[in-house]
Amino acid sequence: MPQKIFVFDLYNTLLEITSPAMPFMKLYGLYQRYTPISNREFRQMVMTKPYESIIQPLVDEIMVDLTPVQNGLDTELASVKLYPETVEVLSQLSLNYPLYLVSNLASPYKKPVFDLGIAQFFQKIFFSSDVGHVKPQSEIFNLVPRNADDEVVMVGDSFNADIKGAQGMGWNYWWVQRKENNDQAKRMINSLKELI
Numbered sequence: 001m002p003q004k005i006f007v008f009d010l011y012n013t014l015l016e017i018t019s020p021a022m023p024f025m026k027l028y029g030l031y032q033r034y035t036p037i038s039n040r041e042f043r044q045m046v047m048t049k050p051y052e053s054i055i056q057p058l059v060d061e062i063m064v065d066l067t068p069v070q071n072g073l074d075t076e077l078a079s080v081k082l083y084p085e086t087v088e089v090l091s092q093l094s095l096n097y098p099l100y101l102v103s104n105l106a107s108p109y110k111k112p113v114f115d116l117g118i119a120q121f122f123q124k125i126f127f128s129s130d131v132g133h134v135k136p137q138s139e140i141f142n143l144v145p146r147n148a149d150d151e152v153v154m155v156g157d158s159f160n161a162d163i164k165g166a167q168g169m170g171w172n173y174w175w176v177q178r179k180e181n182n183d184q185a186k187r188m189i190n191s192l193k194e195l196i
Contacts, residue, residue, distance in 0.1 A: 002149040006093055006195070007141075007166075008122075009156030010103035013176050014086045014192075015112060019079035023072030024106060027055070030064050047128045051107040073108055080112040083178075089192040090121040100144045101125040104134045104161055136165030155195065 008014060028042050034057060037045075045054060058064040093099060101113070101122045107129040113119050126143045133139040135158070146152055154173040156162025166173040174195065175188045182189055189195070 004151045005098050005146055007100045007102050007144055007154045009162050012157040015080055015082045017076050017079055018081050019075055021072035021075040023069045027069045034058055034062055046106045047104050047134050048132045082116055085193045089195055092196055094121045098123045102140055104128045135161035141169050
């Protein structure tokens with residue numbers, strides 16, 4: 001029997017960084033001293049490899065002081081907060097539908113999912129830094145277990161990663177734009193409560 005499946009993005013959808021410190025911009029600047037790398041290549045590396053393996057050549061080969069990067073990371077991670085409706089919405093939806101989490105992120109940003117207690121609502125969690133693929137690549141979406149006749153609904157804030165990715169998979173979607181007015185024609189919502 002066909003079922004409805006919800007696939008959630010994480011940052012700026014379920015939770016937010018309230019004190020941005022841009023640690024990866026600092027890391028990129030340091031990395032440029034080690035090896036010339038484009039911003040795009042650096043971003044891809046950060047999103048698909050463990051953080052420890054990214055910083056290892058900086059620490060071991062050129063002995064860079066990563067204290068400013070670590071301080072920025074600590075600041076950002078300490079400032080991560082759930083949106084007010086996140087737990088209520090995930091709790092209600094998980095009673096009736098399978099929920100999955102698919103997120104593009106650098107590996108240190110996984111921790112708040114567990115610290116803030118929302119991992120319990122998901123059947124499975126797929127982080128780009130664990131699986132080596134990033135949204136909108138079909139490879140990361142194809143990890144979500146489903147049958148051909150299931151209705152899959154992507155919920156996320158990024159048009160390129162989440163919405164285009166969902167369209168490429170033939171999935172439905174809700175585009176979370178918290179500071180915009182709702183627009184049903186664009187399937188745009190400004191609160192997760194509208195999913196209920």
